[in-house]
Amino acid sequence: MPVKVMIPTPLRSYTDNKDSVEVEGWTIDEVLLNLVDKYPQLKRHLFTDDGRLRNFINIYVNDEDVRYLDKGDTKVKEGDIISIIPAIAGGKTKFKAR
Amino acid sequence: MVEERILNSSFLNLNTEGVELTREEFLRYGRHLIMPEVGLEGQKKLKSASVLIIGAGGLGSPLAFYLTAAGVGRIGIVDFDVVDFSNLQRQIIHTTNDVGKSKLESAREKLSALNPNVEIETYETRLTSENALEIIKDYDIIIDGTDNFPTRYLVNDACVLLGKPNVYGSIFRFEGQASVFYAKVGPCYRCLYQEPPPPGLVPSCAEGGVLGVLPGIIGTIQALEAIKLILGVGEPLIGKLLLFDALKMRFRELKLRKNPDCPICGENPTIKELIDYEAFCGVTPEQALHATGFEITPEELKLKLENGEDIILIDVREPHEWEINRIHGSRLIPLSKLPEKVNELDQTREIIVYCKMGGRSARAVQFLRELGFTRVKNLAGGIDAWIEKIDPSMLKY
Numbered sequence: 110m111p112v113k114v115m116i117p118t119p120l121r122s123y124t125d126n127k128d129s130v131e132v133e134g135w136t137i138d139e140v141l142l143n144l145v146d147k148y149p150q151l152k153r154h155l156f157t158d159d160g161r162l163r164n165f166i167n168i169y170v171n172d173e174d175v176r177y178l179d180k181g182d183t184k185v186k187e188g189d190i191i192s193i194i195p196a197i198a199g200g201k202t203k204f205k206a207r
Numbered sequence: 208m209v210e211e212r213i214l215n216s217s218f219l220n221l222n223t224e225g226v227e228l229t230r231e232e233f234l235r236y237g238r239h240l241i242m243p244e245v246g247l248e249g250q251k252k253l254k255s256a257s258v259l260i261i262g263a264g265g266l267g268s269p270l271a272f273y274l275t276a277a278g279v280g281r282i283g284i285v286d287f288d289v290v291d292f293s294n295l296q297r298q299i300i301h302t303t304n305d306v307g308k309s310k311l312e313s314a315r316e317k318l319s320a321l322n323p324n325v326e327i328e329t330y331e332t333r334l335t336s337e338n339a340l341e342i343i344k345d346y347d348i349i350i351d352g353t354d355n356f357p358t359r360y361l362v363n364d365a366c367v368l369l370g371k372p373n374v375y376g377s378i379f380r381f382e383g384q385a386s387v388f389y390a391k392v393g394p395c396y397r398c399l400y401q402e403p404p405p406p407g408l409v410p411s412c413a414e415g416g417v418l419g420v421l422p423g424i425i426g427t428i429q430a431l432e433a434i435k436l437i438l439g440v441g442e443p444l445i446g447k448l449l450l451f452d453a454l455k456m457r458f459r460e461l462k463l464r465k466n467p468d469c470p471i472c473g474e475n476p477t478i479k480e481l482i483d484y485e486a487f488c489g490v491t492p493e494q495a496l497h498a499t500g501f502e503i504t505p506e507e508l509k510l511k512l513e514n515g516e517d518i519i520l521i522d523v524r525e526p527h528e529w530e531i532n533r534i535h536g537s538r539l540i541p542l543s544k545l546p547e548k549v550n551e552l553d554q555t556r557e558i559i560v561y562c563k564m565g566g567r568s569a570r571a572v573q574f575l576r577e578l579g580f581t582r583v584k585n586l587a588g589g590i591d592a593w594i595e596k597i598d599p600s601m602l603k604y
Contacts, residue, residue, distance in 0.1 A: 118382045122543040150546060165404040172461045194448070194461065196400040197379045198354045 110135060112185050114144055115192040123150040137168055138181035140191055155193070165196040219347055219372075219436055223251040232324060236278055244440045250278060254324075256437045257281035259346035261334055261362060263310040264288075265422030266376050266429065267352035268300035273430040275318045275325045279437070282318070283346055285330040286310045293604075297419035334358060336481040339365040348433050350374040352426065356403035357484035363388060363396035364481055367471045372445075374432050376425040381418045381453040383425035386444045386463065387432050390472035393445040398466035398473075403488045421453055493569040496585045501572060503559055503584045505596040511559075512536060518557045522590075523571045528563065532601045534593060542567045545574060554580050561586035561593070563604075 111131045116124045124130055125148075132147065134140035141162070145152040155166055162168065168175045169192040175183045185191065228236070228250060239245040239253075258279050260267050263286040274282055290298075290305040290313055305313040311329040318327050330342055334353075343349055343365050351362045354377055366373040372389040375396065388395045428449065435441045448461045471478040496502050503511075511518055512535075520537040522529060529539045540548045542562070552558065558580060562568040565588050572585045586593065594601045 118380050150543070163404070164402040165400050167399065169461050172459075174462065174464060176466075177464050192459075192461070194450075196356070196404055197377050197382075197384065198356050198359065198403075 110185075110187055112140055112187070113190050114140065115190060117193055117195055117197070119195060119197060120151060120154055120193065123154065124148050135184060136181065137170065137175050137183045137185065137191070140185060141168070141181075154195075167194045168192070169194060219256070219439065221252045221255050221347065221437065223248065223255050226251040226255050228254070229324075232278070235322070235324075239277070245438060249438045249440075252437050252439075253278045253434070254280045256348070257283070257346045258348045258350060258433055259283040259285070259343060260350050260352050261285045261358065262352035262354075263298075263300060263314045264294065264352060265297040265378070265417065265419075266350075266354070266426040267314075268298045269423050269426035270350055270352055270430045270433075271300060271314055271318055272321065273427060274433065275322045275327075277430075277434055278322065279325060279433075281326040281328065281346075283328040283330065283342070284311060284314055285332065285334050285342065286314075287331055287333055297417065297422050299423070334361060336361060336483065339481060340369060343371060344369055346371070348372050348374060348436055350429050350433060351376070352429075354378065356488045359396060360403065360487060361481065361484045364471055364478060366390070367395050367397075368480070372436055374429045374436075376422075376429045378417055378421050378425050380416055381421060383421055383428075383451040383453070385425055385428045385432070385449045385451070386447060387436070389443075389445050390465075394463045394465040395469065395472045397471050398469045399448070399463055401466075401470060405489055418453060424451065424453070491566065491569065493565050493585070496569050496572055497587065501576070501584050502587045504587055505593045508534075508559060508586060508593070509597050516557070518559055519552065521552075521558060521560045521571070522562070523560055523567050524562050524590075528604070531604050532590060532594070534561065534590060537561070542571055545571055549575070549578060552580070554582075556582065558583040559586055560584070561589050563589045564591050565589040 111133055113129050114132050115129050116127060121128060132140050132143045134143050141155065145155060155163060157163055170178065170183055170185060170189055236250050239250050240247055256279050258274055260270055260282065263271065263284050271282065271284060288310050290301040290308050290310055292306055294301055295303065300317050301310065301313045311331055315327050315329055318325065332338060339361055349362060349366050349371050351359060351373060362373060367390040370391055372387055375386045375388055377384045432444055435443050446463050448463050450459045467474050470476060520534060522533055522537045522539045523542040523545065525541050526539065560568040560571045560583065565585060568589060569585050572583050575583045594603050
């Protein structure tokens with residue numbers, strides 16, 4: 110079943126500049142695996158070498174964080190919007206804490 | 208509505224006893240005074256409130272202007288930078304005449320001119336683990352107008368430890384985020400992201416760019432949230448992450464939950480004091496290459512080019528940057544295209560990679576080294592350093 114995955118700006122260079130892509134899957138894990146299958150360059154940005162979702166990436170189904178649902182096993186249904194929300198830091202890069 | 212007001216007024220305990228407005232202030236704040244949600248009591252709350260803005264940059268500019276105009280009693284600003292031409296596209300508190308001047312001095316001038324009733328305090332320093340608690344403790348609300356991970360975690364942790372609300376904003380190109388992290392009543396930044404991304408994996412604004420209006424929108428939202436917290440009206444962005452997409456002109460809201468396992472505001476916190484945030488956020492690929500010697504200076508590169516040495520010079524910026532300036536003899540392969548072009552590169556020849564400032568090219572060097580390229584180096588400081596040291600006649604952006 111296809112669902113819509115929203116791609117955040119910093120990761121769009123790995124999805125041919127698409128801001129959303131349709132991916133098949135019944136659970137979050139399936140959707141994400143199919144997504145990185147389709148766009149292999151995304152993989153290292155979303156997952157660690159041992160295949161865990163990176164700590165600075167959160168996945169939402171509609172407005173809910175999957176960490177508070179069933180994590181990777183969270184079921185998705187037609188019409189759901191999956192969002193990848195990475196930590197972003199633009200702005201004053203020179204202003205570093207020490 | 209009444210319940211909300213009671214709920215929200217419990218967020219900040221502002222003492223307005225003995226606070227009076229002058230005749231001039233009655234005139235100045237007239238449009239506030241006639242609103243039931245502000246009124247005389249609300250204006251007195253604003254006058255007795257103090258807000259600390261960290262960074263007088265893109266977010267800090269609109270923030271400082273609106274909070275000063277609104278009559279917040281005391282505004283603190285932390286910054287140590289000087290105004291540069293490249294700031295003026297979005298940092299509207301600074302003008303062309305201020306280039307070269309301290310940002311704090313420039314900001315103070317504009318804010319005092321706007322509203323002399325507001326007490327402006329300036330801290331010409333980096334925010335560090337040593338001074339953060341001392342500076343932050345004297346303010347009711349903290350607003351993070353900087354945008355790098357070490358400062359973000361430092362501000363978050365300091366606010367959690369001191370029980371202060373932290374009004375968060377972040378921008379990238381034409382996307383922004385805003386929230387209010389207030390661990391007393393909701394989640395903190397670490398509930399959202401326990402750890403920062405490894406340096407270099409996420410591009411910064413200096414590399415990725417930012418639309419000048421965007422910090423205006425996000426900074427203004429931060430100012431609004433601060434004022435709502437002070438007045439105790441409406442629904443603050445506590446427990447909510449606001450996402451803004453300027454191109455689609457779309458706002459979305461996601462739920463943020465307090466993470467019971469949060470290392471600083473969870474049930475069993477492991478962080479009880481400020482830590483070393485540079486170490487926590489890791490060394491950048493640039494710093495790593497510098498330390499291991501896989502780096503070349505502009506002077507060394509110039510010598511190699513003059514001697515006609517056999518090198519492949521690769522520019523990993525984007526085509527629109529390449530159109531502005533480039534080092535003669537270089538080949539354009541944008542960083543995102545490197546994996547598909549890598550087979551065209553000869554491993555046995557010396558390869559030198561550059562970008563604008565050295566960050567993206569450091570990632571390219573790291574990538575090539577992982578693939579077994581041994582004769583590959585990063586141009587330290589990128590084309591910016593090349594212009595400064597070798598060819599000042601080139602266009603700079």
